[in-house]
Amino acid sequence: MIVEATGLHKAFGSTKVLEGVDLHVAEGTVFALLGPNGAGKTTTIRILTTLLRPDLGSVRVAGHDVVREATKVRGVISLTGQSVAVDDQQTGWENLVMIGRLMHLGRPAARRRATDLLERFDLVDAMNRRVKTYSGGMRRRLDLAMSLVSQPKVIFLDEPTTGLDPSSRTTMWDAIKDLVSSGTTIVLTTQYLEEADRLADRIVLINGGKVAASGTTDELKSQVGGDRLDLRFAAETDVAHAAALFDAPRGTDPLVLGIPSDGSAEHLHRVLDDLRIAGVPVVKVSSHRPTLDDVFLSLTTTDRTPARV
Incomplete structure (x- = not known):
């Protein structure tokens, strides 16, 4: 670990x-x-x-x-916090090179690393723009790129x-x-x-x-x-009948009954057949995973x- x-x-x-x-x-x-x-x-x-x-x-x-x-x-390690930590007055390129130099990379190595990261995070077209002009998503990508300078x-x-x-x-x-x-x-x-x-x-x-x-x-x-079938009925009396039929506890919605399911079509057909035979009309059936x-x-x-x- x-x-x-x-x-x-x-x-x-x-x-x-x-x-x-x-x-x-x-x-x-x-x-x-x-x-x-x-x-x-x-x-x-x-x-x-x-x-x-x-x-x-x-x-x-x-x-x-x-x-x-x-x-x-x-x-x-590197830590990218909730607030974006970039210098708005510098360009994306300048931010990355600056971090490289602070990490004691030589100038050529810092420039190579900046180039690699700009390409990796799709920021090449914006590399020479001041960061204050970046969108929120671009600023966040630059922030992550800066955290990777030290690999x-x-x-x-x-x-x-x-x-x-x-x-x-x-x-x-x-x-x-x-x-x-x-x-x-x-x-x-x-x-x-x-x-x-x-x-x-x-x-x-x-x-x-x-x-x-x-x-x-x-x-x-x-x-x-596991999976669940949510059965919606028109009346609370129908919910009560269905709850007794499937021995299922009633939930918070008075018109919906949830019953366990294995997620198969066969189980769905059995449930609907049981409701039809019992004379309990169902309005809507949905599967919930x-x-x-x-x-x-x-x-x-x-x-x-x-x-x-």
Whole structure:
């Protein structure tokens, strides 16, 4: 594992933020850290990136202890925060060369690295424009490119696509996939469950400073059940009859009954035949497969909408 955290505890005064968090990140994968506001995601990222010391527990990144060997850890990671860290008065080219020189690359090496990254992130046409003229998506791509100047082994991305339009978000997703395909490890926090679903090899869901669930997206979805048929009826009496027929609990919608399904057409036909024989008319049938939204809602307590964490 390229990132290993064991028994992380952190408190600020009397407020306990992390209580025994364990994380294991495999090299060359995307690892997503999800959770509602106040769950402890940002505190965890700050500990993993040497910006904050844990009260208890240990973390190793690429074999280095984040407390005792912080300088070595910083040499193999990069952190792209929620705010874009670029110089608006410089051009994209100048920003990248400047970072290269700060990383002690010689001028020729810094210029070569800048050229490579501008091509990689489709910014060549804008390389000589001041960054203040860039769109939000272009600024975010430049910010990510700047974090790659030193060719880090692990990149920590804290909500990298927040505020981007769908097209720019998709472009960022493609860039992240390209990085992983080249062997880079990504540790990602995100507001978008769809983003984690599409990108992450493994997900940890934190709630109340503790790990509420971990696994692949399929493993997490299986925790909240399999496929379901949602049956909509015209009257509550029909819902009651159908609930008795299928021995299914009624949900929050008084006109809808959800029953387990194996996802097959044969099962759907059997359900409809049973309803017809019982004389219970159904208005609409829809198939529902568990999503990360379902996982999030079932394992956390939050006032926020299920699409954001």
